Amino acid sequence: MRQKLLVGLVALLMSASRAWSAPPQAEITNGILNLRVYLPDAEKGFYRGTRFDWAGVVADLRYAGRSYYGPWFSRTDPNIKDFVYDGSDIVAGPCSAITGPVEEFAPALGFDEAKSGGHFIKIGVGVLLKPDDEKYGAFRMYQLVDGGRRTVKRGQGFIEFRQEVEDPSSGYGYIYTKTLRLTKGQPEMVIEHTLKNIGRLPIRGNTYNHNFLVLENESPGPAYTITLPFNATIEEGKNKDLIEAHSNQIVFLKTLHGKDRVFTGIEGFGTTSADYNVRIEDKNVRAGLVISGDHPLSKMALWSIRSVLAAEPFIDFSIDSGSEASWKIRYEYYTF
Incomplete structure (x- = not known):
């Protein structure tokens, strides 16, 4: 009886271990940066929501003893909306x-045209009902x-x-390739994208990177500075006690805690890719990063709570049938 109980306990522990096993992931390095990435998996993947692109979800990046990314939430619940x-x-x-760094594409292709029970597409996710x-x-969901x-x-x-999706019923289809590349000999990551339209309808919309920065798990506050290449204006009314814009910088007036929440659009950028350049620096951690893109900005926002700065x-983008678009986002990490 005792042996049976022990065998049963071992089986239960093994079953629990399998249930709690880490989601599929991969690690790459250039000897300077160490990057851990979650892999797309419809059954066991870390992220299986229908909002963000499943490819290249960064679990962690480490440079010079600092961790730049990680969970900004304590736990998950399928009954929670946001x-x-x-x-x-x-x-x-x-x-x-x-x-x-994770990306979302909008709009959901074919959603408005689809009837109940019909199909629409979310780029980076697939065909949805x-x-x-x-x-x-x-x-x-x-x-x-x-x-x-x-x-x-x-x-x-x-x-x-690489993801290839084709849905004749909606008229949309695409081949999406996303590469995370660590530059040789430098503390730099480049995210390369190619989106090819293989459907019969044009693909038009926008994409953004949410850039969930969790730098050494330090709450955003006066030690943080966001520097831009242009004189920035923000929506001061609802954020007046939390952030301010001074010329080309956005600063925090207090350390975020409790239910503090920053959300604002940022204006003042021009029509060239030179304004797609965001420097975020934390004087306490003595580290920062620069995010730059090779396309002009169409919009910019800032969102932050006590656990994350984004x-x-x-x-x-506008991609006719048979055509493709490419773009890159560059991340330069540094300490001081």
């Missing part, structure tokens, strides 16, 4: 529970009909994700 505060916990819903006639909701054909290639200092640069 996120909520529960005592000292931050609880995220399935469409928001993601980490690091429209359940009713309500408006599209980014925080709403939709049923995944077809995640397309995905491949992952990894080499010295890079990892490449600068969100947007770019527009």
Whole structure:
């Protein structure tokens, strides 16, 4: 009897271990930066929401003893829409529970045209089912009909994700390739994108990177400075006690805590890619990064709570059937 109980206990522990096993992930390095990335997986993936691109979700990046990314939430709950505060916990819903530099594409292709039970597409996710006639909701979980054909290639200092999705019923289709590349001999990561339209309808919209920065888990506050190449203006009314814009800088007036929340659009940028350049620096941690893109900004936002700071640069795209678009985002990490 005792032996049976021991065998049963071991089996239970093994089962629990399998249930709690880490999601699929990969690590790459250039000897200076160490990058850990979650892999797309419809059954076991870290992120299986229907808002953000599944490819290249950064779990952590380390440079010079500093960690730049990680979870900004304490736990997840499928019943939560975006996120909520529960005592000292931050609880995220399935469409928001993601980490690091991650991208979202908008609009959801074909959603407005689809009838209930019809298909629409979210780039980076796949073909989704429209359940009713309500408006599209980014925080709403939709049923995944077809995640397309995905491949992952990894080499010295890079990892490449490829997804091919085609849905004749909606008229949309694409081949999306995303590569995270660590520059040889430098503390730099470049995210390279190519989006090819293989459907019969044009693909038009925008994409942005949410850039969930969790630098050494320090709460955003007066030690942080955001520097831009242009004189920035922000929506001061709802953020007046939390942040201010001074010429080309945005500064925090206090350390965020409790339910403090910063959300503002940022204006003042021009029509060239030179203004897609965001420097974020933390004087306490004595580290920072520069985020730059090779396309002009179409929009920019800043979102922050006590656990994370997110600068969100947007770019527009317009891709006719048979054509493709490419763009890059460069991340330069430094200490001082």
